[in-house]
Amino acid sequence: MIEGINFLFGEIYRILFVLIPVLVSVAMIVWFDRRVWGLVQKRKGPNVVGPFGLFQTLADALKYFFKEIIIPSSANKTIFILAPIITMTLALVAWAVIPMSENFVLADINVGILYLFAISSLGVYGIIMGGWASNSKYPFLGAIRSAAQMVSYEVSIGIIIINVLLCVGSLNLKDIVMAQQNLWFVVPLFPMFVIFFISALAETNRPPFDLPEAEAELVAGYQTEYSGMMYAMFWLGEYANILLMCALGSILFLGGWLPPIDIFPFNLLPSPIWMVLKILFLFFLFAIIKAIVPRYRYDQLMRLGWKIFLPFSLIYVVLTASFLMYFDLLPKAGAL
Amino acid sequence: MYTHAFFFYFFSFIAIFSALMVITSRSTINSVFFLILDFISVGCLFIMVGAEFLGMILLIVYVGAVAVLFLFVVMMLNVAEQKQSWFMGKKSTHIPIGLLFSVLIFLELLVVVGGWKYKENLMTSSTLNMDKKISNTHEIGSVMYTDYVLYFQISGIILLLSMIGAIILTYRKRENIKRQSYFNQISRERSSAVEIKEVSFDKGVKIDD
Numbered sequence: 210m211i212e213g214i215n216f217l218f219g220e221i222y223r224i225l226f227v228l229i230p231v232l233v234s235v236a237m238i239v240w241f242d243r244r245v246w247g248l249v250q251k252r253k254g255p256n257v258v259g260p261f262g263l264f265q266t267l268a269d270a271l272k273y274f275f276k277e278i279i280i281p282s283s284a285n286k287t288i289f290i291l292a293p294i295i296t297m298t299l300a301l302v303a304w305a306v307i308p309m310s311e312n313f314v315l316a317d318i319n320v321g322i323l324y325l326f327a328i329s330s331l332g333v334y335g336i337i338m339g340g341w342a343s344n345s346k347y348p349f350l351g352a353i354r355s356a357a358q359m360v361s362y363e364v365s366i367g368i369i370i371i372n373v374l375l376c377v378g379s380l381n382l383k384d385i386v387m388a389q390q391n392l393w394f395v396v397p398l399f400p401m402f403v404i405f406f407i408s409a410l411a412e413t414n415r416p417p418f419d420l421p422e423a424e425a426e427l428v429a430g431y432q433t434e435y436s437g438m439m440y441a442m443f444w445l446g447e448y449a450n451i452l453l454m455c456a457l458g459s460i461l462f463l464g465g466w467l468p469p470i471d472i473f474p475f476n477l478l479p480s481p482i483w484m485v486l487k488i489l490f491l492f493f494l495f496a497i498i499k500a501i502v503p504r505y506r507y508d509q510l511m512r513l514g515w516k517i518f519l520p521f522s523l524i525y526v527v528l529t530a531s532f533l534m535y536f537d538l539l540p541k542a543g544a545l
Numbered sequence: 546m547y548t549h550a551f552f553f554y555f556f557s558f559i560a561i562f563s564a565l566m567v568i569t570s571r572s573t574i575n576s577v578f579f580l581i582l583d584f585i586s587v588g589c590l591f592i593m594v595g596a597e598f599l600g601m602i603l604l605i606v607y608v609g610a611v612a613v614l615f616l617f618v619v620m621m622l623n624v625a626e627q628k629q630s631w632f633m634g635k636k637s638t639h640i641p642i643g644l645l646f647s648v649l650i651f652l653e654l655l656v657v658v659g660g661w662k663y664k665e666n667l668m669t670s671s672t673l674n675m676d677k678k679i680s681n682t683h684e685i686g687s688v689m690y691t692d693y694v695l696y697f698q699i700s701g702i703i704l705l706l707s708m709i710g711a712i713i714l715t716y717r718k719r720e721n722i723k724r725q726s727y728f729n730q731i732s733r734e735r736s737s738a739v740e741i742k743e744v745s746f747d748k749g750v751k752i753d754d
Contacts, residue, residue, distance in 0.1 A: 213548070285574075288574075288578070318597065319597055319680045319682065320601050320680075323597075323598070323601035323605065326601075327601050327604035327605045327608075327609065330605055330608070330609025330610070331604070331608060331609060333609070333613060334581070334613075337616055338578075341574070341616075341620055353617070353620075356613055356616075360609075363609065363610075380598075380680075380682055
C-alpha cells in the first residue's frame with residue numbers, strides 16, 4: 210500500500226515536471242507570437258508588462274481569471290462547460306508521450322505516434338461541443354467549419370505519418386528519432402515536411418486557415434459565447450496544441466533531440482535544448498505565417514486538403530515504399 | 546495486480562454505464578456523447594489487454610471520424626427536440642422489432658459462448674501464437690499483408706464501392722452554375738483584362754462590344 214502511494218506521488222511529480230514547463234512555455238509562446246506579429250507589421254507588440262513585456266500573458270490570464278463567467282440562458286450547460294475542459298485536457302494529455310531526450314519521456318509506449326494521432330483527432334470534440342452547446346448561430350457555423358476542416362486535414366497528416374513510418378519501421382516516437390541519426394527525414398521527405406507543416410496549420414486552426422474563428426465573418430466562431438476563465442482555457446488549449454504540433458513536426462522530420470551533426474560544438478548542448486530550439490523554430494514559422502498570409506476561403510481550403518494534399522501524399526507513399534523496396538532499405542521486422 | 550483489476554473495473558463500469566445511457570437518455574445529442582464515451586472506454590480496455598494497436602485504431606477511426614459524423618447528422622437534423630420518449634406511445638412498432646433483434650443477438654452470443662464451453666481447445670485452435678517480444682503492431686502487419694492480403698484488399702474495395710455509391714446517389718449535376726477555374730484565374734494577365742482607350746472629349750466609348 211505504502212509502495213503504491215509512493216509510486217503514485219512519484220508519478221505525479223514526474224507529470225508535474227512535464228506539465229508545468231508546458232504551461233509556462235504556452236504563456237511565453239503567446240508573447241512570442243504577438244511579438245513576432247507586431248515586428249512584422251512594424252509595431253512593437255506587447256512590451257510594457259515586465260522585461261520586454263514577457264509577463265503580458267500572465268497579466269492577461271489574471272484578467273481572464275477575474276472576469277465573470279457568463280453562461281447563455283439557452284445554452285446546454287453541461288456540454289457548454291465541458292467543451293473548454295476537454296480542449297485543454299486533450300492538449301495537455303498528449304504531452305505524455307513526447308520524448309524530450311533519450312530518457313526524458315513520461316510514457317514510452319509502443320504506439321506513441323498513433324496515440325498522438327488519436328488525441329489530435331479527439332481535439333475536434335472540444336470545438337464541436339462548444340459550438341453546439343452555445344445554441345447560437347455564429348458558434349455553430351464556426352464549429353461545423355472547424356470539424357470539417359480538422360477531419361479532412363487529419364487524413365493527409367495520417368498519410369504523411371505513414372511516409373515516415375515506412376522509413377522507420379516502428380510506431381515508437383523514440384525509435385522514430387533514433388532512425389534519423391544519420392539523416393533527418395526533412396531531407397528525403399522534404400515535400401512531406403512542407404505538406405505536414407501546412408496541414409498542422411489547418412489542424413490547429415491557425416491563420417491562414419483560421420476559418421472557425423474568422424472574426425470578419427463569424428465574430429469569434431465557436432468561442433463567441435465564452436467568457437472569462439472558460440475562454441482562457443480554450444485559448445490555452447489551442448496554444449498547447451500548436452506547441453504539440455511543432456513538437457510532432459520536429460520529432461517526425463527534424464530529428465527530435467538530435468543535434469544537426471554529432472560533432473564537437475553541436476553535441477555540447479544537452480538534448481532537450483535541441484528539442485526546444487527545433488520546436489521554437491517551427492513555432493517561429495507559424496508566427497511569421499500568421500503575419501504575412503491572408504485567410505483562405507472555405508472552398509479553397511477544402512480543395513487544398515482533398516484534391517491536392519491527399520493525392521500528392523498518397524503518391525509520395527507509393528514512391529517512398531517503392532524506393533525503399535528497390536534499394537532494399539526497408540527496416541527489418543524486429544530490428545528495433 | 547490490484548491496480549490492474551481496479552482499472553479494469555473502472556473502465557468496464559464506465560463502458561456498461563455509458564452503453565445503457567446511449568439507449569435510455571432522452572436527448573439524442575447526449576446519447577451520441579455517451580456513445581463516444583463508450584468507444585473511449587472500450588479502447589482503454591483494448592489497451593489494457595495488450596492490444597494497443599486495436600485500441601488506438603478504435604479511437605482514431607470510431608471516435609475521431611465516425612462519431613464526428615454521427616454528431617454532425619444529429620446536430621443538423623435537429624432531433625434534439627424529441628421530448629417524449631417512444632416507450633410511452635401506444636402504437637409504437639419499435640419495441641417488437643427491437644425485441645426481435647435483441648433475441649437474435651442473444652442467440653448468437655449463446656452459440657459463441659456455447660462453443661467455448663463444449664469444445665475446450667476452440668480458443669487455442671483458432672488463435673495465433675503471439676511472440677511476446679514482437680509488438681502486436683508488427684504482428685498484425687506481418688499477418689495482414691501476407692496470409693490475409695486478399696480479405697484485406699476485398700474489404701478495402703467494398704468500402705470504396707460504398708463510398709462511390711453514396712456519392713452517386715447524392716450527386717446531381719446542376720446546370721447554369723458558375724464555377725471558378727483556378728487555372729484560368731491564375732493565368733489571367735494584364736493584356737487580356739485591361740485595355741487603355743483614348744477617350745475623345747464629348748464622345749465617350751462603347752464598352753462590351
